[in-house]
Amino acid sequence: MAAYSSFSSQEINYNGGEKMDKKLISRWSAIVVLIVILAAGTAVGAEIGGEKKQTIGAGEKFETDYFIFRSEEPGPTVFLVGGIHGDEPAGAGALEIIRDDLSVGAGKVIILPRANNPALEAGERYAPGARDLNRAFPVDEEKDWTGRLASEIWNIVIEYEVDIIFDLHEARDFYQISDSVGQTVILNPHPDGALLALHLVTEINQHLPPGKKRFTYISPTVQNSLTRVANEQLEIPTFIFETTVVMPMEERVSLHEKLVYLALDYLEILEK
Numbered sequence: 001m002a003a004y005s006s007f008s009s010q011e012i013n014y015n016g017g018e019k020m021d022k023k024l025i026s027r028w029s030a031i032v033v034l035i036v037i038l039a040a041g042t043a044v045g046a047e048i049g050g051e052k053k054q055t056i057g058a059g060e061k062f063e064t065d066y067f068i069f070r071s072e073e074p075g076p077t078v079f080l081v082g083g084i085h086g087d088e089p090a091g092a093g094a095l096e097i098i099r100d101d102l103s104v105g106a107g108k109v110i111i112l113p114r115a116n117n118p119a120l121e122a123g124e125r126y127a128p129g130a131r132d133l134n135r136a137f138p139v140d141e142e143k144d145w146t147g148r149l150a151s152e153i154w155n156i157v158i159e160y161e162v163d164i165i166f167d168l169h170e171a172r173d174f175y176q177i178s179d180s181v182g183q184t185v186i187l188n189p190h191p192d193g194a195l196l197a198l199h200l201v202t203e204i205n206q207h208l209p210p211g212k213k214r215f216t217y218i219s220p221t222v223q224n225s226l227t228r229v230a231n232e233q234l235e236i237p238t239f240i241f242e243t244t245v246v247m248p249m250e251e252r253v254s255l256h257e258k259l260v261y262l263a264l265d266y267l268e269i270l271e272k
């Protein structure tokens with residue numbers, strides 16, 4: 001993976017350029033060089049600036065796809081997660097829209113829209129017979145399927161050396177008028193995260209009328225959640241966005257979508 005991202009088109013042009021001294025290389029090695037260049041060019045073309053689909057849990061009941069968007073330009077690696085809880089579907093809906101629309105100009109974005117397919121299909125927080133996926137971290141030794149799914153998600157964070165996580169959830173009621181956490185941006189403490197959290201809340205609230213629909217910035221996320229454990233163990237900024245299920249679905253999806261784009265814009269990841 002690292003080889004692809006560091007293999008720039010400039011290097012390809014240089015290797016294939018006209019300055020190469022033909023007397024120093026045999027015809028055979030020239031053919032080999034050409035084949036390598038063509039193969040590398042194809043691989044780079046497929047990787048950079050496009051979407052690459054991957055699957056976790058192939059053959060398991062929790063099988064689900066994630067999508068990688070890369071750029072040639074350096075930048076952070078962002079992990080966007082939706083659908084950890086099956087009765088909070090707006091995050092999954094928003095990430096599917098973003099997946100179909102995203103252009104990355106720097107860094108890397110990994111999108112896992114439907115983290116917990118069996119729960120989403122059941123419309124329940126977790127599928128019958130399963131455990132709460134967002135209490136299944138750190139990944140435990142007891143490998144029921146919830147544990148195996150948590151392990152697959154954790155592996156994405158480690159394999160791609162994720163720098164920042166945004167996990168999309170929904171709450172029962174509005175934070176401003178209840179003990180629930182609807183309409184919040186929840187940040188786990190990190191020096192690189194506080195200003196971003198403040199920015200997100202300030203910007204999203206400009207689109208919302210005064211009152212309960214406005215977002216509040218709170219901290220931290222719950223113990224044994226993906227975001228909490230990634231923050232504690234890897235020392236990276238991690239966020240949860242919470243909309244509120246009593247609002248119309250379209251509005252909740254739109255708010256998640258706006259928050260994600262505000263974050264990607266702030267991190268200077270979007271193609272200009």
Ligand SMILES: [Zn+2]
Binds near residue numbers: 085088
């Ligand atoms: Zn949730």
